[in-house]
Amino acid sequence: MKQNSMLAMILAGGRGSRLHDLTNKVAKPAVSYGGKYRIIDFPLSNCANSGIDVVGVLTQYESVELNSYVAAGGRWGLDSKNSGVYVLPPREKADTGLDVYRGTADAISQNIDFIDQYDPEYLLVLSGDHIYKMNYDKMLAFHKERQADATIAVIEVPLKEASRFGIMNTDGETDRITEFVEKPPVPESNLASMGIYIFNWKLLRKLLLADMKNPDSNHDFGKDIIPTLLGDEKRLFAYRFKGYWKDVGTIDSLWEANMDLLSPDNELDLSDLTWKIYTEDVTALPQYIGTEARIQNAYITQGCVIEGEVTNSVIFTGAKVRPGAKVIDSVLMPGAIVEDGAVVIRALVANGVNIGKGALVGSADSEHIELIAKRVKGAE
Amino acid sequence: MYKAFGIVNSSSRNIRVEGLEDYRPIGAFSFLGRYRMVDFPISNLSNSGIDRIQIYVKEKPRTLVSHIGTGRHYNINSKSGRLQILFTDSDQRNNIYNTDIASYYENMECIEEMHHPYVVITPDYMVYTADFSRLIEQHIQSEADITLLYHAVDNAKDAYLNCNILNLNKQKGVLSIEPNHGNAKNRNIFMDTYIMKRELFIELIRKAKAISSAFTLADIINELHNELDVRGISHRGFFASITDFQSYYDANMDLIDIKAAQTLFDPEWPIYTRTNDSCPTHYYETAQIRNSVVSNGCQVEGTIENSILGRGCIIHKDAVIKNSVILSGAEIGEGVHIENQVVDKMVKILHVKEVVSDPALPGYIKRRDIL
Numbered sequence: 001m002k003q004n005s006m007l008a009m010i011l012a013g014g015r016g017s018r019l020h021d022l023t024n025k026v027a028k029p030a031v032s033y034g035g036k037y038r039i040i041d042f043p044l045s046n047c048a049n050s051g052i053d054v055v056g057v058l059t060q061y062e063s064v065e066l067n068s069y070v071a072a073g074g075r076w077g078l079d080s081k082n083s084g085v086y087v088l089p090p091r092e093k094a095d096t097g098l099d100v101y102r103g104t105a106d107a108i109s110q111n112i113d114f115i116d117q118y119d120p121e122y123l124l125v126l127s128g129d130h131i132y133k134m135n136y137d138k139m140l141a142f143h144k145e146r147q148a149d150a151t152i153a154v155i156e157v158p159l160k161e162a163s164r165f166g167i168m169n170t171d172g173e174t175d176r177i178t179e180f181v182e183k184p185p186v187p188e189s190n191l192a193s194m195g196i197y198i199f200n201w202k203l204l205r206k207l208l209l210a211d212m213k214n215p216d217s218n219h220d221f222g223k224d225i226i227p228t229l230l231g232d233e234k235r236l237f238a239y240r241f242k243g244y245w246k247d248v249g250t251i252d253s254l255w256e257a258n259m260d261l262l263s264p265d266n267e268l269d270l271s272d273l274t275w276k277i278y279t280e281d282v283t284a285l286p287q288y289i290g291t292e293a294r295i296q297n298a299y300i301t302q303g304c305v306i307e308g309e310v311t312n313s314v315i316f317t318g319a320k321v322r323p324g325a326k327v328i329d330s331v332l333m334p335g336a337i338v339e340d341g342a343v344v345i346r347a348l349v350a351n352g353v354n355i356g357k358g359a360l361v362g363s364a365d366s367e368h369i370e371l372i373a374k375r376v377k378g379a380e
Numbered sequence: 381m382y383k384a385f386g387i388v389n390s391s392s393r394n395i396r397v398e399g400l401e402d403y404r405p406i407g408a409f410s411f412l413g414r415y416r417m418v419d420f421p422i423s424n425l426s427n428s429g430i431d432r433i434q435i436y437v438k439e440k441p442r443t444l445v446s447h448i449g450t451g452r453h454y455n456i457n458s459k460s461g462r463l464q465i466l467f468t469d470s471d472q473r474n475n476i477y478n479t480d481i482a483s484y485y486e487n488m489e490c491i492e493e494m495h496h497p498y499v500v501i502t503p504d505y506m507v508y509t510a511d512f513s514r515l516i517e518q519h520i521q522s523e524a525d526i527t528l529l530y531h532a533v534d535n536a537k538d539a540y541l542n543c544n545i546l547n548l549n550k551q552k553g554v555l556s557i558e559p560n561h562g563n564a565k566n567r568n569i570f571m572d573t574y575i576m577k578r579e580l581f582i583e584l585i586r587k588a589k590a591i592s593s594a595f596t597l598a599d600i601i602n603e604l605h606n607e608l609d610v611r612g613i614s615h616r617g618f619f620a621s622i623t624d625f626q627s628y629y630d631a632n633m634d635l636i637d638i639k640a641a642q643t644l645f646d647p648e649w650p651i652y653t654r655t656n657d658s659c660p661t662h663y664y665e666t667a668q669i670r671n672s673v674v675s676n677g678c679q680v681e682g683t684i685e686n687s688i689l690g691r692g693c694i695i696h697k698d699a700v701i702k703n704s705v706i707l708s709g710a711e712i713g714e715g716v717h718i719e720n721q722v723v724d725k726m727v728k729i730l731h732v733k734e735v736v737s738d739p740a741l742p743g744y745i746k747r748r749d750i751l
Contacts, residue, residue: 261662
């Protein structure tokens with residue numbers, strides 16, 4: 001298959017520091033989600049399902065695990081000829097002393113040489129931290145149909161929450177963007193930017209080259225590039241997305257996004273065979289459910305061994321719930337183990353963490369979800 | 381490892397698994413929910429460092445071919461390694477001609493072009509794990525001509541009736557390979573696994589062909605046992621031979637117990653299979669499940685006990701499934717009661733409310749059937 005006209009770049013450099021110990025060793029896009037996935041599986045699978053062949057992944061913070069994870073492009077089917085997933089960490093170049101990405105736009109600017117190899121007509125810029133299913137090909141069709149210079153995907157949010165987002169003010173009829181306001185105290189519209197952009201590459205390339213040299217720029221799409229485009233009276237349009245979209249910035253929201261999967265009518269619908277989310281193929285056994293197990297309202301994946309009780313919880317690859325243990329309203333990340341008689345309530349147990357025999361973690365009436373990132377000793 | 385190439389052999393003429401085999405060869409049978417039978421021999425070879433593998437198929441190859449594909453999921457080096465699927469035409473008029481020797485003879489060119497000094501032959505209808513690199517070392521050290529793998533069992537009167545047994549002397553020399561007539565409890569079941577030099581293998585194929593068109597590899601080894609030094613090596617760990625419907629059902633049931641499963645599965649010895657990219661399994665409010673093995677992508681609202689669910693099964697409210705093997709994509713309707721069944725792929729049981737068989741004679745529901 002010939003490489004298509006749109007190339008995707010995923011911004012995956014963010015640390016996600018509000019996820020605390022979960023992102024000590026991995027960047028936010030590599031954080032586990034939904035039993036068997038990582039967050040970055042969503043934009044990558046969306047690209048693959050949208051017929052995009054070449055995806056650059058811009059990494060920066062703690063990128064060893066993310067780099068090696070993403071480099072196996074075959075996982076998402078992005079492995080035919082002319083296709084691939086390319087990991088693009090900052091590199092030292094002959095003419096500059098730069099070794100970090102100074103902002104979202106700078107991350108693209110520093111990889112103009114990479115993009116030029118493919119000479120795409122359109123550039124799709126995505127964030128690696130969001131959970132959603134979206135057909136970018138439909139967004140491109142909208143972009144072409146509006147003869148846009150840039151298109152920004154937006155989602156309607158409740159007006160009272162709009163001041164937490166970057167908000168697009170539009171002309172209402174054609175959804176042409178008139179103004180972009182970052183976190184407005186008094187929002188005029190409820191169209192929040194999803195951090196998904198389609199640009200005409202030639203135009204963006206010119207702007208990025210200028211932006212690189214501008215000492216006053218933050219080198220950021222939201223703060224610099226979009227305002228410049230609007231200032232130049234370019235045609236910017238808002239593409240309205242309907243469906244599930246979640247930015248899992250905090251432990252509470254990561255927990256919540258997992259809990260959303262338990263709702264019978266959840267909009268994300270990971271079981272949809274026409275839009276599969278691809279991920280690493282692990283060689284674990286099927287799920288083993290023991291003789292004393294009780295499972296109600298749970299999302300459980302391969303490699304798990306459930307011998308105790310699981311209620312309202314999401315259990316990730318290879319996690320184990322031993323006899324007499326109870327896991328309630330909780331998330332067990334890959335390889336977490338809840339030993340005999342231990343109880344986990346309203347908690348998120350990090351990768352590989354062991355909850356010792358008879359231990360109690362979390363509490364039923366806590367305001368926030370407790371993150372358990374270190375081994376909890378049990379009663380011996 | 382450059383020493384040996386691998387052959388995954390399909391079942392011989394006297395084996396027939398009623399029902400399931402109408403649709404696919406035994407190698408393509410779903411096993412324990414997420415695997416197919418052929419995953420075990422191929423993973424054993426791959427984990428042993430053997431990455432030139434020939435897979436012999438006789439009939440209905442479609443599902444097997446699509447499962448194996450490029451073989452990439454078996455962790456085989458994409459340049460030096462190769463998975464070859466070799467077809468042989470079956471003789472439709474008389475099954476007596478459909479021997480392993482006939483398959484090898486028909487593909488002699490492919491065997492001759494292998495440059496490895498040794499060959500490991502392993503069946504696709506038996507479930508076990510073994511490190512062939514160690515067995516090859518043992519074989520070389522023993523200076524035997526042929527090494528055969530066997531499993532000592534104490535229930536040969538009632539099970540393994542389509543298998544061969546090895547008669548051994550005290551030094552583990554093989555005196556003969558014979559059919560299991562079920563007249564003794566303790567037997568050394570032949571695991572249809574051979575290690576020998578490639579040269580000898582080719583010689584045996586030619587000799588067998590010259591003596592009788594109906595000879596199998598086991599027959600020619602028996603015939604020449606006075607000239608050959610044939611030794612047995614005992615296998616430990618889980619072993620199942622899927623050589624009739626009951627043994628298929630039993631082998632699945634045996635592995636519901638995690639302790640039993642741990643004698644087959646070792647984290648250091650992964651069993652590879654083709655991923656289907658199914659999402660995790662969703663257990664709803666009304667689900668009741670215990671002592672079962674479940675694959676990904678299922679939706680469970682009903683009750684499941686002592687059973688195995690393949691990928692993407694839908695179990696509706698008030699459905700009850702006991703002691704059954706449900707293959708992938710099956711749907712069990714509201715209030716349907718199923719007991720002691722093997723339910724083939726994509727079956728929908730919606731209108732019939734009770735499908736219960738005697739535990740001694742489990743039932744079979746045909747592929748894609750609607751009940």
